[in-house]
Amino acid sequence: MAVRIARTRVMRTWTCVMIAIATLLAGSPATAVPLSWSSSVIDAEAGASVGRHTSLVIAQNGTAYVSYLDESAGLVKLATSVAGGWLIEVVDSPGFVRGDTSLALDSSGNLHLVYFNALSSMVRYGTRRAAGGPWNLSDIDRGLDEGHNRLAVDRFGVVHLVYVSDNGTLRYARRTTGFWTREIVDPFVLLARYASIAVDGNGRPHLAYYGNGRLRYAFRSGGFWSTEVVDLRDFVGWFASIGTDPSGEPHIAYYDSIRRSLNYAVRSGTAWSTEVVDAAGDAGWDVSLLVDRDGVSHISYYARISADLRYATGQPGGWDIQVADEPGVVGWSSSVALDPAGLPRITYFDWSVGSLKYAVGQPALGARTVGATSVAGTSAVVIGEVTALGPYASANASFQWRRVGEPTWRETAPVSISTPGTFQASLEGLLPGARYEYRAVVEAGGLSVYGLALTFATPAPPPINLPLFLLVFAVTAVASAGIAAFVVLWFRRR
Structure with missing residues (x-):
């Protein structure tokens, strides 16, 4: 039986002090541009629950796309940023949807989406052109009712998907030329959870997931899967989110239910190193990780005790932590992305009013x-x-x-x-x-x-050409001697 921990809100006294202390304990603060955060509502309905399980992507032209669930109406929705607001559309007609939505863009700006349809018990995939138009929806495989599924699109246009099947095994699907191939990733894990996927520059998938009570990692190379335990402690690895750096090494942000903290793991060669990012206020729920082209990590997450949305950026050994939104109970189902200027944007669920919100970080200085x-x-x-x-x-x-x-x-x-x-x-x-x-x-x-x-x-002075210098010196010396001899002879004749 799955154990669910209730998320509660308490007074935020000393929250900032706790974050500062936790940052010092976790490592030296990163040198980051301080941000001023503002938030707005994307979608809300009175008395409804709109905005769970968000997934945010931002196109090269700055257009933001957000997939999410309208649980009250049983809808999968997409919000697209337009001048001065948001355009909202229904992706899938009324039904019974649960669990994650995961959205990605290919190199042409076309949208790719995956979610779980609980009526058919199927993991469903949808695609739509960047210019708009209807969604092309299809079923991939039977999935788990909690809907742990994520997708990514590599630079070659191949769609990669990780999901948990209805029997609890972790599976991987790959779509090329319109067809799906499906594989079992880890047959030794009986009940996988919190699956996440990233694809490196060579199109190789990297997976992070929680299985058999531990945080695990899987890597596919040469048609075969290799699996590893990242953190050897039990009950560590909830809300795992994975990214790859420019060298192709995997990074994982996850929740440590023992320390009640946001943790971070990075693999170098064959060894994993782990550290605490934020240990204040039971931080690290609903994690979303993005590693940018410079190797800098951006993490959005929820802190349960203070009930706020947080943003951490930096690299292992140095993190800058900021509160992105805090009135009410905010920060569930967060998803982080960067705009074309490299500034963070976060979508999340505001439990206080049951709405989908959007947080924008702007440089304060x-x-x-x-x-x-x-x-x-x-x-x-x-x-x-x-x-x-x-x-x-x-x-x-x-x-x-x-x-x-x-x-x-x-x-x-x-x-x-x-x-x-x-x-x-x-x-x-x-x-x-x-x-x-x-x-x-x-x-x-x-x-x-x-x-x-x-x-x-600075440019160095031109080097001395020794042979030429000696030649000039010799010629000058001979000439000087000749002139001196001529002068002496001339005076003697007079």
């Missing part, structure tokens, strides 16, 4: 190091950008710089910036043939943010 120009032997011009001022009317912008290997930063004189834009400074007194590093700094209201550290090298 931002700095970017642009580059260096006019690099000479002893000078250079460095360029930075104030990307956002947030609530501040102005900010002081400057640069820190030093020769690579020096322990101490030097600083340029700050300039006041009242609108986002570029600024520059001249660096003088540089050494020829040396490499320097520099970064933009923006300060306002006691807050300092830094751009990435970049480097440049």
Whole structure:
């Protein structure tokens, strides 16, 4: 029998203090752009439950798509962002739907969706063109009534799906040229849960799931599946969400029901390392993980005791944790994505009012190091950008710089910036043939943010051509001696 833990709301006193302490215990805070969060309602109906099991994707043109369940009406819905609001459509007609929805885009912007139809007990797949039009729906296989299923589309356009069958086994399906092939992934797990999938740059699927009481990982290569236990402790691995970094290594965010914390695991070679990301307020429910092209992780999740939606970003060893929304009981069924500017967007269910919500993170204060120009032997011009001022009317912008290997930063004189834009400074007194590093700094209201550290090298003086130097020296010496002899002889004759 499945055990369900009720989610409750208590007073949020000391929530921020708890997060700060938990961050320090988990590791050094990451250097991240501070964000200002705002939220809005996408879909709501009085007295209804709309917005569970969300899945968010954002197209290259900035259009956001959200799949979710309208449990009161038994509908699978899709919300599409349009100018000033959302366009909502019904994907599947009234029925009985349960569990996850999972949405993905292919390289052409076409939509791919999977969900569980409890009336037919089938995992159902749907696809629709980016330009709109009807959904093409089909059944894939018998699934579990809790609906643990996720899909991903690789860069070749192949659709990959992981799901739990009606007998509890973990299965994988792959769609090419309109046909599905299905495989059993782990025959030794009797009742798989919280299945998640990511596909690396080579089109290879990576799976994370909870099975036989532990967090597990499966990898397919050469037509065969290999499985591993990621965390050896029991009752650890709920809400597992997997992503791959640019090198193809898997990362997993998950809930530790023993510590009641959000945990993180990363595989390097054949070894797994794990750490606590957030241990404040029973954090780590309804996890959604995205690893961006720079290898930076973005995690949305729910903290049960404080009943708020949280966002963590960073890399193993350093995390920045923020509360994205907190009034009421908010953050169930979260899904995180990045817009074209790399800023986080989160969809989630607000239990307090039974609605689907959308949280937007905007930079409160931002700095970017642009580059260096006019690099000479002893000078250079460095360029930075104030990307956002947030609530501040102005900010002081400057640069820190030093020769690579020096322990101490030097600083340029700050300039006041009242609108986002570029600024520059001249660096003088540089050494020829040396490499320097520099970064933009923006300060306002006691807050300092830094751009990435970049480097440049001053040109070295041209090398001395020793043979030519000796030849010129010899010719000059001979010529000088000849002139001297001529002068002496001339004076003697006089």
